[in-house]
Amino acid sequence: xxxxxxxxxxxxxxxxxxxxxxxxxxxxxxxxxxxxxxxxxxxxxxxxxxxxxxxxxxxxxxxxxxxxxxxxxxxxxxxxxxxxxxxxxxxxxxxxxxxxxxxxxxxxxxxxxxxxxxxxxxxxxxxxxxxxxxxxxxxxxxxxxxxxxxxxxxxxxxxxxxxxxxxxxxxxxxxxxxxxxxxxxxx
Amino acid sequence: xxxxxxxxxxxxxxxxxxxxxxxxxxxxxxxxxxxxxxxxxxxxxxxxxxxxxxxxxxxxxxxxxxxxxxxxxxxxxxxxxxxxxxxxxxxxxxxxxxxxxxxxxxxxxxxxxxxxxxxxxxxxxxxxxxxxxxxxxxxxxxxxxxxxxxxxxxxxxxxxxxxxxxxxxxxxxxxxxxxxxxxxxxx
DNA sequence: TCTCGTGATGTCAGTCAGTGACATCACGAT
DNA sequence: ATCGTGATGTCACTGACTGACATCACGAGA
Numbered sequence: 001x002x003x004x005x006x007x008x009x010x011x012x013x014x015x016x017x018x019x020x021x022x023x024x025x026x027x028x029x030x031x032x033x034x035x036x037x038x039x040x041x042x043x044x045x046x047x048x049x050x051x052x053x054x055x056x057x058x059x060x061x062x063x064x065x066x067x068x069x070x071x072x073x074x075x076x077x078x079x080x081x082x083x084x085x086x087x088x089x090x091x092x093x094x095x096x097x098x099x100x101x102x103x104x105x106x107x108x109x110x111x112x113x114x115x116x117x118x119x120x121x122x123x124x125x126x127x128x129x130x131x132x133x134x135x136x137x138x139x140x141x142x143x144x145x146x147x148x149x150x151x152x153x154x155x156x157x158x159x160x161x162x163x164x165x166x167x168x169x170x171x172x173x174x175x176x177x178x179x180x181x182x183x184x185x186x187x
Numbered sequence: 188x189x190x191x192x193x194x195x196x197x198x199x200x201x202x203x204x205x206x207x208x209x210x211x212x213x214x215x216x217x218x219x220x221x222x223x224x225x226x227x228x229x230x231x232x233x234x235x236x237x238x239x240x241x242x243x244x245x246x247x248x249x250x251x252x253x254x255x256x257x258x259x260x261x262x263x264x265x266x267x268x269x270x271x272x273x274x275x276x277x278x279x280x281x282x283x284x285x286x287x288x289x290x291x292x293x294x295x296x297x298x299x300x301x302x303x304x305x306x307x308x309x310x311x312x313x314x315x316x317x318x319x320x321x322x323x324x325x326x327x328x329x330x331x332x333x334x335x336x337x338x339x340x341x342x343x344x345x346x347x348x349x350x351x352x353x354x355x356x357x358x359x360x361x362x363x364x365x366x367x368x369x370x371x372x373x374x
Numbered sequence: 375t376c377t378c379g380t381g382a383t384g385t386c387a388g389t390c391a392g393t394g395a396c397a398t399c400a401c402g403a404t
Numbered sequence: 405a406t407c408g409t410g411a412t413g414t415c416a417c418t419g420a421c422t423g424a425c426a427t428c429a430c431g432a433g434a
Contacts, residue, residue, distance in 0.1 A: 008382080029419065040384060045421060116311075117304040124307060146372055153336060185333055186373065195411080216390065227413060232392060377434080384427070391420080398413070404406085 009047045009057070011037035016054040021104050025051075025112040052118045055105060059122045062093055063129055070133045079139045083130060083151035084179060090155060091172030094162070103163045127152045154178050196234045196244070198224035203241040208291055212238075212299040239305045242292060246309045249280055250316055257320045266326045270317060270338035271366060277342060278359030281349070290350045314339045341365050 015036035019028040030051055034041045048054040069089035073082035094102060109115040130148030135141060158175040165174065202223035206215040217238055221228045235241040256276035260269035281289060296302040317335030322328060345362040352361065 030421085031419085041420090042385080042422090043383060046382080049421095051420070113308065117308045120307040120311060121300065121304045124303075142368065142372060146369075149340060181329065182333075185329060217392085218390085228391090229393090229414080230412060233411080236392095238391070375434100377432100379432085380430090382427105382429095385425085387422105387424090389420105389422080391418105393417080395416090396414085399411095401409090403408085 008037065008039050008043060012039070012044055012047055013054055013057060017101070017104060017108070020055070020108045020112075025108065025115060052115055055109065055115060056118055056122055058093075062090065063126050065093055066090060066126070067129050067133050070130060071137075073137075075137070079134050079137070079143055079147040080150070082134065082137065083147050086130065086133075087151050087155045087158075088172050088175050090159075090175070091170055094159075094171045096167070096170070099163065099167060102159075106160075106163045123152055123156060126155075150182070154182060195224065195226050195230060199226070199231055199234055200241055200244060204288070204291060204295070207242070207295045207299075212295065212302060239302055242296065242302060243305055243309055245280075249277065250313050252280055253277060253313070254316050254320050257317060258324075262324070266321050266324070266330055266334040267337070269321065269324065270334045273317065273320075274338050274342045274345075274366075275359050275362050277346075277362070278357055281346075281358045283354065283357070286350065286354060289346075293347075293350045310339055310343060313342075337369070341369060 012033060016028075016033045019032055019036065030044050031041045033054070034044045037044075044054075048057065066086040066089055070082050070086035073085045077085070109119055127148045130151055131144045134144035134147055139147070154175065158171060158178045161178065162169070162171040162174045199220060203215070203220045206219055206223065217231050218228045220241070221231045224231075231241075235244065253273040253276055257269050257273035260272045264272070296306055314335045317338055318331045321331035321334055326334070341362065345358065345365040348365065349356070349358040349361045
C-alpha cells in the first residue's frame with residue numbers, strides 16, 4: 001500500500017472547488033481543503049502558490065494552447081484572423097464535458113473579489129502573450145496590442161455567454177457569434 | 188497637546204509609498220508603515236482595508252470625477268465622445284504637481300504582481316461604471332460596454348505614456364494623442 | 375536480496391496579514 | 405464640571421504562507 005495516494009494536486013483542486021462552492025471562499029481554510037484531499041496544508045502549498053491559484057491551475061494550459069493556435073495560423077492571415085483562430089481553439093479545451101465544472105468555477109469566482117483579481121491578471125497575461133505572438137508574426141506593435149486586447153475581450157464575453165447559455169452549444173459557436181456582433185458594432 | 192496628530196491616513200499613505208519604493212512591497216510590513224506614520228498597525232487597518240489598498244485610496248475620487256464628466260457631457264454627444272470627455276477630465280486630477288508621485292507609485296505597482304491585481308480590478312470597476320453611466324444616457328448595452336472598454340484602455344495607455352514621457356506635457360494632451368492614434372488604427 | 379538515492383509528504387516552529395472586543399483619552403457640547 | 409464621541413491603543417486570536425528537517429515507499433543498481 002502506498003504511503004500516499006497519487007494525484008494529490010487533482011484531489012486538492014476538486015476539494016477546493018467543492019468547498020468554495022459549498023461554504024464560500026472566505027469561509028474555507030486551506031486546512032479544510034487539505035483535509036478533504038487527504039493531505040496536510042503544507043502539501044497544498046507545495047502544489048499551489050496560494051489559496052487562489054488552486055482554481056487557476058489550468059489557465060496556463062489554455063494560454064499555451066491558444067498561443068500555439070495563433071502561431072499556427074497561416075502567414076497570410078491578418079492579426080485579427082490569427083487571434084480569431086486562437087480564441088476559437090479554446091473550444092478544444094472547453095468542450096461539453098467541462099461545461100458543468102466551468103459553470104461552478106465561474107460562479108465561485110463571480111462571488112469572490114479576491115478570485116476576480118486573480119482572474120483579471122490571468123486575462124492580462126493572455127493579452128500580453130497574444131500581443132507578443134502577433135508581433136513575432138510581424139504585426140505592427142499598436143495593431144498587435146489592439147488585436148490581442150480585442151481577442152481576449154471576445155473570449156471573456158463568449159465564455160460568460162457559454163456558461164450561462166444552453167448546454168448543447170459549443171463555445172466555438174458562441175465565440176464566432178460574438179465576433180460577428182463585434183463586426184456589426186464597428187461597421 | 189493632542190493625543191494624536193491629525194492626518195493619520197495621509198501619513199500612512201506617504202509612509203507606505205516610501206517604504207514600498209525603498210525596500211519593495213514584500214519586504215515591508217504593515218507594522219513598518221504604521222511605525223513610520225506614528226500609529227499602530229491596528230490604526231492602519233482602520234483607514235485601509237488591506238496592505239494593498241493604501242496605494243489606491245485616490246482611485247474612487249478619480250472614478251467619481253470621470254463619471255461626473257461623462258454624465259455632464261451634452262445629450263447630443265455620442266457614447267465615444269462622452270467617454271472622451273470623461274477620460275480627458277482625468278487631467279483635472281493628474282496635474283503636473285502630482286506627476287512625480289504618480290511616477291513613483293507606478294514604478295512600485297509595476298514591480299509587484301499583488302499590486303497589479305488590485306490595479307486591474309480598479310480599472311475593471313471603472314469600466315463597469317462607464318458602462319452603466321453610458322446606458323443611463325440611453326446608449327445601447329453593447330455599444331456602452333465597448334465604448335467603456337475602449338475609454339479605459341485609452342486611459343491606461345495614456346497614463347503610462349504620461350509618467351514615462353517629459354514632465355511638461357499635461358496628461359490631457361497625451362490622452363487626446365492616444366485617441367487620435369486609435370482613430371487612425373480603426374480607420 | 376540488500377542498499378541507497380530520490381521524491382513526495384509530514385511535522386514543527388515561526389512571521390505576518392487581518393479582525394474582534396475592550397480600554398483610553400482629548401475635545402467639544404451641554 | 406460632566407458627558408458623549410471619535411480616533412486611537414492594547415490584546416488575543418485566526419489563518420495564510422514559509423523554511424528547516426524528518427520520514428518513508430519505491431525503484432535502480434550491487
